[in-house]
Amino acid sequence: MWRYLPELLAVPVPRYTSYPTAAEFGDAGEDDFLAELDNATGDVSLYVHIPYCHEICWYCGCNTGAANRQKRLAAYLEALTAEIAHVGHLLPRSARVRHIAFGGGSPNAIAPHEFVRLVNTLTVAFSLADPTLSVELDPRSLTEPWREVLAHVGVTRASLGVQTFDPAIQQAIGRVQPIELIERAVDMLRDAGVTSLNFDLMYGLPGQDLDTLHSTLDQAARMGADRIALFGLAHLPAMFPRQRRIDCSTLPGAFERFRMMEEGHDRLLDLGYQPVGFDHFALPGDPLARAALSGHLHRNFQGFTDDAAPVTIGLGASAISNFPRGIFQNEKNAGAYRELIAAGRQPTARGVARDANDQKRRAVITGILCQGRAAVDEDMLRSASPRLADFFAEGLCTLIDGELVLAPDALPYARGIAACFDRHRADSQRNFSNAV
Ligand code: SF4
Incomplete structure (x- = not known):
């Protein structure tokens, strides 16, 4: 049993998806990014950001907006395509791309044929070395054409935003997705050739207790999730105004959250998962579990990973690039990002050198x-x-x-x-x- 020591938990701390963290980002910009890019060699990973979703969840802390205007989406994809071509041209050919991750937002907020076009652009722009393709997906907008496209381009890893299976809690966080919809998404992804399927789940949700958490975890295991990321809800309404729609009076307190983290951890181990870092779990045999067991686990902007590449290049608004000697973030605002690209500029907005x-x-x-x-x-x-x-x-x-x-x-x-x-x-x- 874990000991509850509130005084040692009282101070908010970073998640350390990078060090230094994004809070330290300052003036490092375009020239510094280009110098690091010029030095890149060996294994490289790409992260492609789509900052749009069909429906905005109330708890969301991501940089994303509503995908309700086709013209805006098309303009964003045009800018993203230009950035991919530009960065691909500057990256030395000795740099070989082994992982490509699409995240957001929801990459499936764009049309499936646009996704194929993005993959084709990446294929032409970069020196690809049979890369592993992974995609974050919103099950509510996963359609049959998307299944076909994922199979066609060879996506083998996918992550579904699930959070909870409890209908009342889904209502309370503004993300309603019946269990049948998730089952259908899982079937489609398996059919498309996804061999490593992650569910993002949450504790600390409004109205949640240990029973509802347990039944969500049990259901996730029954559906055969290869990986589970169990995050605590970060309720920061001053930073994310959309979170004001959540009724704070129904949020579990600090001690209840602590017990949920512990019980969630224990339950997932009972269900056959291996712990990976402090909030990920994976079935034995999944590459993430193997990385954790063999001491080869890494941490990047997407969380715990088996991706060992020393360089990640972020493409798209707010995407973050990581080099051994520096971290750089693109302009966050999608409109300002588009303007920089249209002006022929590299859209790096801030960053930090790593001494x-x-x-x-x-x-x-x-x-x-x-x-x-x-x-x-x-x-x-x-x-x-x-x-x-x-x-x-x-x-x-x-x-x-x-x-x-x-x-x-x-x-x-x-x-x-x-x-x-x-x-x-x-x-x-x-x-x-x-x-x-
Ligand atoms: S689908 Fe994901 S990224 Fe989009 S609003 Fe919901 S939580 Fe945020």
Whole structure:
């Protein structure tokens, strides 16, 4: 049983899908991005962002808008196609693309033939090395033509936004999708050749309790999800005004959320899943479970991953590119993004350089979150010690032969322990969600 230590969970902490985090992004721009691109070699991954959805869910914290105007969608795709061609032209041919991920928003907010056109553009622009294709999908707009297209282009990994199967909770978060609709989506994806299927699920939802959480997890397992990401709802209505439609009086409290995280974890292990990092689970045999077991798990902007590429190039509005020495984000606003592309500019809007010290800290933070252990030198330990003291005192981590090792019950505290090595978090903890 996990120990509930509210004082160690009280401070909001980053999810560390990058280090430094997006909160540190500043002036690094177009020229810095182009210099990193010019140096890229070896394995590269691509992330293509579609910032539109047919229906906007009330809890959503993503950069997405309504896909209700065809002209706007067409203009966005035209800009995205131009960016793909431009970046592909600049990337050295020695860089080989092994993963392409489509995310959003909902990539299936665009027409299926537009998706094929995007894949064709990527094929022409980049040096592809039989890449693994993955797509985030909204089951509410997954149609038969989409099934055909996914099969045609060879998508093998898909992620469905499910969140909960409970009809009353679906109403409360503005995302109604009957169980039959999800079953149909699963059948279509399997038929299309998807071999690794993820369900995004949530705890901490309005009106949710342990029983409704359990039945959602059981249902997800019955449907054969290969992977499950179980996230806590990040309710930040000041940052995301659309969340104001959620009735806060029905949200579970901090202790209930903690128990949901624990019970969810235990239930999924009982159902045969292996834990992956602090919020992912995968069936044995899935590439993500294999990566976790073999110590080859990584973390990027999409969460825990088996993708080991040192470079990810983000394409589209708000997409983030990651290089060993820097992180860059494209202009977030889709209209401003289109204008930059139309002016022949690279749409990089902000970013942060990663120096040798950042690289060391990044290795420690990633090790803690992905493997539950990380080698730490004296300097690193000294700078983290004041904040680490309480975690040591509670026995949540210990030092063994120069490695910081997390205790088996330290999972809910992993982000808090990792944050002790974040040199930017000493003063400000704002703009992050709770650790649980
Ligand atoms: S489908 Fe996903 S990205 Fe779109 S509004 Fe809902 S949660 Fe946000």
